[in-house]
Amino acid sequence: MDLNELLHAHQVAVMKASAAGDRSGRDDHFAKVSEYAERVRQLRELHQMSTTRNGAETPERIIYGTYAGETRPPAVAGPVDSWEDEGGALDPPAIPSPQDPLPAGVTMKTFNRYYVGAYSYEDLGLALAEHARQEALPVAA
Incomplete structure (x- = not known):
């Protein structure tokens, strides 16, 4: 064993x-x-x-x-600073906002997503039309 x-x-x-x-x-x-x-x-x-x-x-x-x-004293851990400077970070970098300047050659584009039932739309007009269509359907009893 x-x-x-x-x-x-x-x-x-x-x-x-x-x-x-x-x-x-x-x-x-x-x-x-x-x-x-x-x-x-x-x-x-x-x-x-x-x-x-x-x-x-x-x-x-x-x-x-x-x-x-047990009454043993807890083990003493080393300071956090000893491993923080190894190239990593505890927190991920913040997502830049559209107002922040971006490096040269880098572009950022945001998409609005609208979820209607099981469908996902980027166009608000299409999402509203699908919502109206679903509202007009008879409810099965």
Whole structure:
């Protein structure tokens, strides 16, 4: 059984215990997962001690999750500024308005869309005619 299967089986068992109102059964499953996570950490530490890394740092400890009852302090995240200047942006650029100057060679054209039932029109006259036609149709009872 790999880790994904183990976590899936745990999730199913917790959902069943929660639906049945079995708080002790649910807490027992959470204790098992904590035990499994600690065992995985121990195995990783054993593996890291058995291999030499040529002076490289050991990787950070992977935490699979926390529970509401745990009192460990939260991990400190780096400042947001450390990754903001990598060429990306958090917000997409604003859509230019027709009054804003555009770069040379770039044109912008806007289309008005009018939706009447299942149809879409760019001409207001055609949209109004379709609306009048639909209004004139007898309603099926």
